[in-house]
Amino acid sequence: MTATRVSIRFLILQLALLVGTAAMNAAGAQADPRIGLRPGWNDAGEAARNLELIAHRAKSDGWFRADSMGDINYWNSDMAFMGNYLFQGGYYGFQIWDISNAASPTLRSKFVCPSGQGDVSVYRNLLFVSSQETRNRIDCGTQGVPDTVSADRLRGVRIFDISDMDHPKQVAVVQTCRGSHTHTLVTDPKDPANVYIYVSGTSVVRPDAELAGCSGRPPEEDPNTALFRIDVIRVPLARPQDARIVSSPRLFADSAGAIAGLAKGDSLDKEHHHSETNRCHDITVYPALSLAAGACAGNGILLDISDPANPRRIAEVSDPNFSFWHSATFSNDGGKVLFTDEWGGGGLPKCRATDDPKWGADAIFTLSGRKLSPAGYYKLPVVQTDTENCVAHNGSIIPVPGRDIMVQAWYQGGVSVFDFTDPSRPVEIAFFDRGPDDPTTLFVSGQWSTYWYNGHIYGSEMGRGLDVLDLKPSDYLSQNEIDAAKLVHLDLFNPQNQPKAVWPASFVVARAYLDQLVRDKGISSARSAVVARELGRAEKLRGAARRTALKQLAAQLDRDAQGASDKVRVQTLAANVRELGGAKAIGK
Numbered sequence: 001m002t003a004t005r006v007s008i009r010f011l012i013l014q015l016a017l018l019v020g021t022a023a024m025n026a027a028g029a030q031a032d033p034r035i036g037l038r039p040g041w042n043d044a045g046e047a048a049r050n051l052e053l054i055a056h057r058a059k060s061d062g063w064f065r066a067d068s069m070g071d072i073n074y075w076n077s078d079m080a081f082m083g084n085y086l087f088q089g090g091y092y093g094f095q096i097w098d099i100s101n102a103a104s105p106t107l108r109s110k111f112v113c114p115s116g117q118g119d120v121s122v123y124r125n126l127l128f129v130s131s132q133e134t135r136n137r138i139d140c141g142t143q144g145v146p147d148t149v150s151a152d153r154l155r156g157v158r159i160f161d162i163s164d165m166d167h168p169k170q171v172a173v174v175q176t177c178r179g180s181h182t183h184t185l186v187t188d189p190k191d192p193a194n195v196y197i198y199v200s201g202t203s204v205v206r207p208d209a210e211l212a213g214c215s216g217r218p219p220e221e222d223p224n225t226a227l228f229r230i231d232v233i234r235v236p237l238a239r240p241q242d243a244r245i246v247s248s249p250r251l252f253a254d255s256a257g258a259i260a261g262l263a264k265g266d267s268l269d270k271e272h273h274h275s276e277t278n279r280c281h282d283i284t285v286y287p288a289l290s291l292a293a294g295a296c297a298g299n300g301i302l303l304d305i306s307d308p309a310n311p312r313r314i315a316e317v318s319d320p321n322f323s324f325w326h327s328a329t330f331s332n333d334g335g336k337v338l339f340t341d342e343w344g345g346g347g348l349p350k351c352r353a354t355d356d357p358k359w360g361a362d363a364i365f366t367l368s369g370r371k372l373s374p375a376g377y378y379k380l381p382v383v384q385t386d387t388e389n390c391v392a393h394n395g396s397i398i399p400v401p402g403r404d405i406m407v408q409a410w411y412q413g414g415v416s417v418f419d420f421t422d423p424s425r426p427v428e429i430a431f432f433d434r435g436p437d438d439p440t441t442l443f444v445s446g447q448w449s450t451y452w453y454n455g456h457i458y459g460s461e462m463g464r465g466l467d468v469l470d471l472k473p474s475d476y477l478s479q480n481e482i483d484a485a486k487l488v489h490l491d492l493f494n495p496q497n498q499p500k501a502v503w504p505a506s507f508v509v510a511r512a513y514l515d516q517l518v519r520d521k522g523i524s525s526a527r528s529a530v531v532a533r534e535l536g537r538a539e540k541l542r543g544a545a546r547r548t549a550l551k552q553l554a555a556q557l558d559r560d561a562q563g564a565s566d567k568v569r570v571q572t573l574a575a576n577v578r579e580l581g582g583a584k585a586i587g588k
Contacts, residue, residue, distance in 0.1 A: 032382045034414070037435030039387075041069050042464065044437070050430035050476065051415065051457070054103045055468035060110065063092060064463075070443035075462045078119040078182075078394065080127075081453045081493040085165070087127060088460055089120035093140075094129060096165050102456045102468050109166045113140035115158065121185040121494040123195050126240055127168065129158040132179030132203050140170065149210045155179030157197055157233060159240050172241045174233050177205050177214035177226035184283045184292075184496040186308045196308045197233040197243075200280045201226075202297075219259050227278045228252050228259045232309055251294065251301060251313045252277050263298025263318060272343065272359060274298055275324045281342070282327035282394075286334060288500035291370075293328035293337045300325050300339045300365070302372060317365060317372045321358040330367075331404045332397055332501050336423055337365045337372060338406065340392035347444045351390035351413050353383045360391040362408075364423040375423035380413045387436045387443075388412035394449035398457075398471070399488040399501035400481045401509050402516055402569060405429070407457050412436060412446035415459055415469065419476070429476035432459075432469055453493050455486040478519075480511040505579045507539050513573040522566025531557065535577075550581030 038045030042058060065071045077089040084100040085108065093113040098106045116133035131154050135144040138154045145153045157180050159172040178201025186196040205216030205226045215222045229250050235243040254261025265276030277298035285292040285305055292303040292311060302315035319341075326342035343360035344350045350360040361379035365372040384390040388411075395408030404421045414433030420426040437443040445463035459467035473479040487508065488501045503509050514531055517523040523531075531553070538549040557574035564570040 034382045034431065034433045037433065039435045039437065039439040041437050044435040046432070046434050048430075048432045048469075050472050050474040051417065051432045052470045052472055053432060053467060054456075054470050055105055055466075056464075057097075057105055057107070057466045059463075059465045060095075060107055062112075063090075063095070063110065070437065070445060070463055072444070073114070075444075076448060076460045076465070077117050077462070078449050078495050079451060079458060079460050080120045080122045080495060081451070081458075081490070082122045083491060086453075086458060086466075087120045087122050088466060089115075089118040089129065091116060091118055094118060094120055094127070094168075096162075097466065099456075099458070099468075105466060105468060109168070111140075111160075111168050112142065113158070113170075114142055114144075115154075116179070117181060119180075119182045119495070121183065121197075121497070122162070123185055123187070123492070123494075124237065125161055125163045126195075126235070126237070127160040127162045128183060128185060128197060128235075129160065130180035130183050130199075131155060131158055131173075132181050132201065134206075136179075138173055149207055151210075153206075153210065155201075155203075155206055157183060157199060157243075159235065159243060161240070172235075172243050174243050174245065175211050176201055176231050176245065177211060178279070179203050179206075182282055182496070184285055185494050186285050186305065186497065187287060188308045189287075191308075193237060195235050195237065197235060198283050198285075198292075198311070199231040199233060200283060201231070202279050202281060223259070225259075230280055230283070230311075232311070234309060246309050249311055251280070251303070251311065252296065252299075262296070262301075262316060265298055272323055272356075274320075274322070281325065282496055284328040284330065284496045284498055286330045286498045286500070289330075289334045291330070291334065293330060293339070295325040295328045295339055297325055300328065300337070300363075300372070302337070302367070302370060314370050315372055317374070319363050319374070321356070321361075321377075322363065323359065326392070327394055327496075329395065329397060329406060330498055331420075332399065335367055336375070336404060336420065337367050338378075338420065339363050339365070340408075342391055342393065344389075344391055346391055346393065346411060347389050349384060349386050349388055349390055349412075349442065351380050351382075351384035351388070351410070352386065362392050362420075362426075364420055364426065366423060376420070376426060378418055378420060378426040380410045380416050381428050382413075382431075382433075384413050385436055387438055387441060389442065389444050389446060393447070394451075394495060396451040396493075396495075397498070397501070398452045399485045399503075400477070400512065401484050401501075401503050402513055402572060403481070405477075407450050407452055409447035409450040409459065411444075411448070411462070415447055415450050415457070415467075417457075417471070427476075429474065430471060432467075434464075437463060449495065451493065451495070452485070454489055475519075478512065478515040480508055480515050483508045484512040505576075505582075507535060507580065510535055510573060510576050510580060513569060513576060517564075517566060517569055517573065520566060520569075522569050523560060523564050527560055531560075531573075538580075547581045550577050554578040554581065 033047035262277035390413035
């Protein structure tokens with residue numbers, strides 16, 4: 001589909017969604033406990049619905065300035081997870097948390113290393129840290145780099161050996177022309193000896209005198225410009241010190257080969273402008289599908305990553321409502337892609353009553369035949385104040401079988417959990433929020449990223465520390481659905497590298513599907529009661545008796561599907577029950 005057709009479809013969608021979202025906000029504003037929360041840095045008022053804060057850890061000594069709590073040099077940023085450890089990046093360095101007891105996380109170690117945003121990813125014994133600002137030093141010093149050209153400056157990717165987590169050791173740096181604002185770690189099952197890093201540099205190009213070959217001139221003046229590309233680093237796992245750039249693909253070229261082939265950038269009004277597509281911000285890879293979704297300033301793009309060293313663009317979309325395409329998330333089945341718009345750059349209040357509900361929001365696309373089609377929008381459905389920076393930011397899928405549910409950070413808008421199974425009608429199902437840092441002054445703070453990892457939601461709070469939250473059952477989400485999500489266990493989770501959720505054979509999963517059918521009236525109440533009774537009976541049986549009971553129930557569900565209002569979900573339940581009958585089920 002062409003960008004023009006996509007834009008027309010968005011204009012049609014926005015007319016309907018604007019009315020619906022405004023009505024929802026107006027109806028829910030008085031009852032929403034997020035309205036009017038007490039301000040404060042470490043004593044702000046808190047509000048939650050269907051989420052429970054089970055742990056909070058304030059910033060440790062040396063990781064903040066008591067006289068300036070909002071100092072950008074000490075902001076927390078993104079997170080990565082491996083085993084029982086959480087790696088929290090930041091502008092001052094990174095911290096390693098032991099989360100073996102999620103309700104009581106403990107700080108294992110912290111490492112001072114100013115790197116700008118300092119986003120992190122982890123793989124085996126290696127930790128990768130993005131570095132972009134001109135003050136960053138190769139030696140991790142805090143004194144900065146005063147010279148315009150310096151051999152001490154690092155703008156690129158740091159690589160640490162964390163075999164000893166108490167004493168991380170920097171073993172390599174890879175310099176890039178625009179630095180690394182964020183990065184994506186990519187693995188290739190055909191190449192187990194290496195990992196790949198997609199570098200998203202969004203800053204100015206450094207001078208050629210500092211790094212040979214760097215040019216910030218426009219392409220019509222220099223076809224070798226460092227603009228309009230990403231950099232791909234190959235890291236040999238056995239010798240990370242040999243890491244180097246192996247390609248710099250021109251992902252934005254048009255059919256004629258012009259490298260500046262996508263959005264040119266323009267202004268919509270005095271507050272809202274469309275960015276030029278000359279870099280990517282986040283690139284989310286979905287290795288199970290050999291696909292990636294790039295949020296690339298002025299466009300969303302779809303990539304084929306079957307050859308990870310040479311990603312190739314296969315589709316692109318635009319949206320007249322989006323100012324800066326920031327990040328992307330796939331639905332678990334790969335049938336949808338959600339892109340976020342970081343209107344205002346994350347530092348401005350963009351969730352006010354006067355702000356368009358499609359600006360600084362999520363745009364949801366359906367994906368079919370490797371073509372993206374617009375389907376809907378989601379924005380935090382509660383008004384925030386003028387002193388709360390608020391816009392869509394980083395989040396992840398919560399692996400509830402049969403549904404597309406995401407947890408997302410909104411800076412000082414807090415944490416929002418929403419269902420976008422029907423992309424035209426996304427709905428919030430849970431939230432957690434604090435009052436503004438200050439009642440009269442805007443300090444940039446709030447939730448940078450919130451991710452589901454092995455049964456819990458972790459939030460990196462820029463100014464306040466680390467949060468851990470648990471989902472609670474509600475009319476929107478049953479205990480069976482929560483328990484089914486907890487069955488998906490990961491040994492590794494990196495931002496922008498999305499794993500495919502696979503559920504084991506379990507009675508909990510079957511009951512989760514049944515709860516969904518009951519909630520959405522996808523099956524008659526009489527039949528759902530019978531199915532629940534037969535599941536309970538089969539669970540108490542063993543061996544051949546259990547297999548026979550489940551086989552009979554699956555056959556009954558096959559017949560039920562023919563007349564059910566939600567035929568597909570009943571068929572899915574039947575398949576799950578059939579799988580239960582042939583597997584050693586988790587009878588939880």
